[in-house]
Amino acid sequence: QSVLTQPPSASGTPGQRVIITCSGSRSNIGSDYVYWYQHLPGTAPKLLIYRDNERPSGVPDRFSASKSGTSASLAISGLRSEDEADYYCAAWDGSLSGVFGGGTKLTVL
Amino acid sequence: EVQLVESGGGMEKPGGSLRLSCAASGLTFRNAWMSWVRQAPGKGLEWVGRIRSKTDGGTTDYAAPMKGRFTISRDDSRNTVFLQVNSLKTEDTGAYFCTTVGYKYGFGSFDFWGQGILVTVSS
Numbered sequence: 001q002s003v004l005t006q007p008p009s010a011s012g013t014p015g016q017r018v019i020i021t022c023s024g025s026r027s028n029i030g031s032d033y034v035y036w037y038q039h040l041p042g043t044a045p046k047l048l049i050y051r052d053n054e055r056p057s058g059v060p061d062r063f064s065a066s067k068s069g070t071s072a073s074l075a076i077s078g079l080r081s082e083d084e085a086d087y088y089c090a091a092w093d094g095s096l097s098g099v100f101g102g103g104t105k106l107t108v109l
Numbered sequence: 110e111v112q113l114v115e116s117g118g119g120m121e122k123p124g125g126s127l128r129l130s131c132a133a134s135g136l137t138f139r140n141a142w143m144s145w146v147r148q149a150p151g152k153g154l155e156w157v158g159r160i161r162s163k164t165d166g167g168t169t170d171y172a173a174p175m176k177g178r179f180t181i182s183r184d185d186s187r188n189t190v191f192l193q194v195n196s197l198k199t200e201d202t203g204a205y206f207c208t209t210v211g212y213k214y215g216f217g218s219f220d221f222w223g224q225g226i227l228v229t230v231s232s
């Protein structure tokens with residue numbers, strides 16, 4: 001059971017907008033930043049979003065994120081086949097312990 | 110370009126020990142906080158622990174399930190971070206990733222990752 005809760009799966013067709021949610025508590029999302037990672041199995045996970053809604057250089061602006069209270073969400077617009085991957089939210093719990101969501105497997109139909 | 114390369118994985122027996130290494134390049138390693146994240150087969154990412162830079166005390170934090178059997182250390186002269194796991198259990202099987210913590214993109218982000226190293230614990 002992960003500390004952060006994500007839906008196990010999501011899907012969309014090319015060009016669509018998909019939203020992945022992440023629910024936590026006051027001790028993690030409610031009091032610290034949220035991060036999002038993209039992971040294609042067999043490769044290194046990649047930082048997608050940091051500090052709730054900022055994108056590292058090289059991450060397309062099709063990826064955006066927001067946070068409200070103890071929940072966060074990742075939006076992917078203009079869905080592409082190469083976006084098919086596992087997506088994880090993460091935060092720090094009590095500032096000392098890193099926590100991940102269980103991951104959401106995104107399928108591009 | 111930051112590069113992290115893990116080594117030391119393989120097959121181990123339950124009850125045994127292993128030490129994973131992560132060699133870093135392309136960064137000022139002594140300033141970097143480092144972390145380990147693992148992924149069991151078919152499961153999600155799980156944070157193992159982190160080590161601060163020596164400037165920030167060089168201290169460690171661990172996920173609650175990892176306390177006692179897992180030890181993270183660093184050798185700044187070799188730009189390398191280590192993960193020692195004792196009393197191995199079959200549930201320690203999985204891929205282990207080395208990451209930087211907040212090196213470039215915000216304090217707290219796992220901003221650069223290694224490719225991961227596989228560990229199999231089986232009798």
